[in-house]
Amino acid sequence: MKPIIQTLDLNFQGHSETVAAFLVVSNDEVALVETGPHSTFETLKTACQAAGHPLETIKKVFLSHIHFDHAGAAWTLAAMGATIYVHPFGEKHLIDPSKLYNSARQIYKDEMDTLWGKMEGIAPERLHATQHGEKIPLGNSEMIAWHTPGHAVHHIAWQFEQDLFVGDVGGCKIGTGIVVPPCPPPDVDVEAWVESILLMKNLPVKRLHLTHFGQVTQIKKHLNQLERRLKRWANWMKPRYEKGLTANEITPQFQAFTDRELTRYGIVGEHKAQYDSANPAWMSVMGLMRYWHKKKI
Ligand SMILES: [Zn+2]
Structure with a gap:
């Protein structure tokens, strides 16, 4: 039987096509790539049910990385008996998410629950720290883990035959829009990201x-555009960071800079709201400031 890949729209914050999870069915085995945040857990549950694969049947969950919009509901799947495949650097934060949760809480404050929901610890025996190049059997095929830092040090791109699940290291591109690099703190690293782009370009995927x-499907074009824009964003930030401007001063300027780019490509209204929701400007400002800070010390 041919494997099936199904994109599940988690309808994050009421926006369609903003945050996805993916069902991968190989032979009679069902896996999930990404879980979305816990705040969209009910949507995930309903979508899996509607696809004929209720959550209880999912025994393997592959996470691109541990940010809330990708991994926030992993603990619920683990509690239902799934094994969670994660980068070795992310494992301890899933066992004890208090550091992750508390630092996010300082940023999001009262919005924490509505944006992300709850995050509870995962029992160590439900976690599998996955090495670079490791192959995990799935049905009559396998998932291959490619460590791909740049957006986060704990990032994996998962290859399933000729399909590659790229998490955030492959950028954000909504509908017919442009590709943009999400640059959150604390570990955006332009050089590492460029190397990961090269790794992805060399994989035999369609x-x-x-x-x-x-x-x-236009992989080279997409990844070239991502690399160009990542460098452009980082270079835009450099002189402002060096001048000693604060994040509060830079954010409106960066928002205007990226808005101009979106408008130029006809991305307005709800389409722009999808971009802002998936990749808010203030977040990339914080991440890129930190990147230049780390390069200085
Ligand atoms: Zn992320």
């Missing part, structure tokens, strides 16, 4: 699956 959002 499709990329973006968590934000969906399928890309």
Whole structure:
């Protein structure tokens, strides 16, 4: 039987095509790539049920990385008996998410629950720290883990035959829009990201699956555009960071800079709201400031 890949739209914050999870069915085995945040857990549950694969049947969950919009509901799947495959650097934060949760709480404050929901610890025996190049059997095929830092040090791109699930290291591209690099703190690293882009370009795959959002078939064009824009954003930030401007001063300027780019490509209204929701400007400001800070010390 041919494997099936199905994109599940988690309808994050009421926006369609903003945050995805993916069902992968190989032979009679069902896996999930990404879980979305816990705040969209009911949507995930309903979508899996509607696809004929209720959550109880999912025994393997592959996470691109541990940010809330990708991994926030992993603990619920683990509690139902699934094994969670994660980068070795992410494992301890899933066992004890208090550091992750508390630092996010300082940023999001009262919005924490509505944006992300709850995050509870995962029992160590339900976690599998996955090495670079490791192959995990799935049905009559396998998932291959490619460590791909740049967006986060704990990032994995998962290859399933000729499909590659690229999490955030493959950028955000919504509908017919442009590809943009989500640059959150604390470990955006432009050089590492460029190396990961090269790694992805050299894989024998035909499709990329973006968590934000969906399928890309023009892989080289997409990844070249991502690399160019990542460098452009980082270079835009450099003189402002060096001048000693604060994040509060830079954010409106960066928002205007990226808005101009979106408008130029006809991305307005709800389409722009999808981009802002998947990749808020203030977040990339914080991440890129930290990147230049780390390069200085
Ligand atoms: Zn992320």
